[in-house]
Amino acid sequence: MPDHSSSPALSTITLPSVLGALSDPTRLGIVRVLSDGNERGWGELRAPIAKSTLSHHLKVLREAGVTQTRQEGTRCFVTLRRESLDARFPGLLPALLAAAVADHVGEHVTERDAAK
Amino acid sequence: MPDHSSSPALSTITLPSVLGALSDPTRLGIVRVLSDGNERGWGELRAPIAKSTLSHHLKVLREAGVTQTRQEGTRCFVTLRRESLDARFPGLLPALLAAAVADHVGEHVTERDAAK
DNA sequence: CGTATCGTTCGTCCGTTGCCGAACAAGCGG
C-alpha cells in the first residue's frame, strides 16, 4: 500500500490547493467528521460513493495538507491537521467548518455507527 | 445591457456557490480589490484576461451573492457584499481574504491607476 | 499456502469551467 508519506510540509501548503480541496462537498463532509480532532479509520467513513472515489478524495485532502494519514498494518487512519492549517491560515478552517454546518454541506458523509 | 438585477437574496446564498466563486484566483483577486468596501467601476479593474472572461467572472461573483452591481448609464459599478456575507457565514470572508493576502493569491488583479 | 480484506492505482467517461474572439445591445456624443 504505497505512497502514504505525501503530507506536505507546513510551508508548502498553499491557499489555492487548500481551497480547491475544500471546495468539494464530499471532502468538506470528511473534514466535518474529522473536525473534533479525533482520528478515524478509513473504513469508518461512510459516503455514497465508490471506494476508489473516496480514496481519491482522501488523497486530495492529504496532498493539500489538510489531513494526515497514518498506516498500521493493512489499514490506515486519518487525522485533521488543525494546528498546521490554523498556523498557516488563521481562522480559515473554523469559519469554513461553521459555514458548512450552517449550510448543511457535507452531511452525506458520516461515520459507520451512524448514531442517528 | 440586460440582466443586472440577479443579486440573490440573503437566504439564497449557499456555501458551495460562494466557495466555488472564491476558488478561482482571478475572482479572489477581484474580491481583494473590493475588500476595502469601496465601489469600483468595471473599467477600473485590471486583469490579464479578455474582457469577456472578466465579464464572466463578475457574473459568477454576482450570482453567488458575493458582489452587487449598480448600473449607471452605460457603465456599471461593483461592490462587495460584506455585511450579507458576514451575516450568512460569520468570519469566513475576513479569514479568506487574510489567507489570500498572506499567500499572494489574486495579485494579478489590480486597479487602473496601478499605484505601485 | 491460499484466501480474504483493505486501500491504491489505472483507464475511461462525461459534465463543468476557464479562456478566447466575434457579434451584439444599449447608452453617449458629435
Place this chain on the structure above:
DNA sequence: CCGCTTGTTCGGCAACGGACGAACGATACG
C-alpha cells in the same frame, strides 16, 4: 443619425475534476 464606448452573450475549444469498475499490491488470517 452615425459612430464610439461599454459590457454582455454566444459558440467553440481545451483542460480539469469527479465518478466508476477493474486490476493490483500488501497485509492479515485460517
